[in-house]
């Protein structure tokens with residue numbers, strides 16, 4: 001039965017039994033297990049990539065179910081990376097899956113160091129620029145992907161070639177929370193990202209091109225990207241990796257939610273303190289109390305109407 005698993009894929013001349021063995025020995029890290037990450041990680045799992053690293057900072061919400069294929073109503077409130085790991089293991093138990101419920105930053109980015117390839121399935125430019133710096137510095141390939149409204153973009157970013165900073169400047173952009181997104185757009189962008197991933201892992205040639213796909217029109221465009229002489233990352237200036245860009249303790253993370261960076265807390269001691277006030281829920285790596293979600297790495301995600309309200313809530317219940 002095991003030999004049957006990849007038989008349809010091995011029939012493809014570009015893969016074959018030899019290629020399948022190569023895939024089995026590869027490691028891919030997926031940053032962000034949301035609309036793009038659930039689809040990309042499922043396709044890679046079914047395709048037999050031997051080692052997958054799943055990274056996500058958040059928990060599953062009702063508004064995610066429209067497009068985040070791995071999750072069900074029973075998963076609401078649970079960690080995305082952990083639920084994804086469980087579901088993907090059910091799909092293919094022969095793989096080696098690791099999950100991290102963390103907000104990827106310049107201090108913990110070494111979790112990517114053993115990856116042969118990194119997939120950007122995030123929803124924000126700061127994390128993308130951090131991945132860009134890390135990969136530039138360590139000569140690793142990664143694949144940029146983004147989707148919003150009815151369309152999306154994908155680009156393989158290879159060592160020595162043009163990078164994200166060569167053609168994108170960080171600006172406040174609209175997010176899926178405000179603009180909306182079509183589930184067929186996110187699924188298609190992931191499918192394209194995974195096709196490029198397989199080619200890179202198998203050592204096939206890929207060009208530094210930006211693929212732009214609008215599912216509604218529909219329209220597919222390919223743009224050639226070249227290196228920018230002024231690019232900071234290409235000139236060895238890794239501002240995101242050196243933490244020169246991120247100093248704020250609190251940031252807006254999605255509609256009505258704020259993320260606060262803190263030091264790891266003793267969940268049991270905190271439970272004893274807070275259960276006098278209200279119900280506390282504890283699971284493997286999550287601590288839930290009222291509008292506060294606390295993770296093992298010390299981060300809190302707090303539902304609040306403003307930054308001030310979130311900070312006040314954190315100070316009152318978690319810090320004191």
Ligand SMILES: [Zn+2]
Pocket residue numbers: 162163164165166227228231232233234
């Ligand atoms: Zn560059």
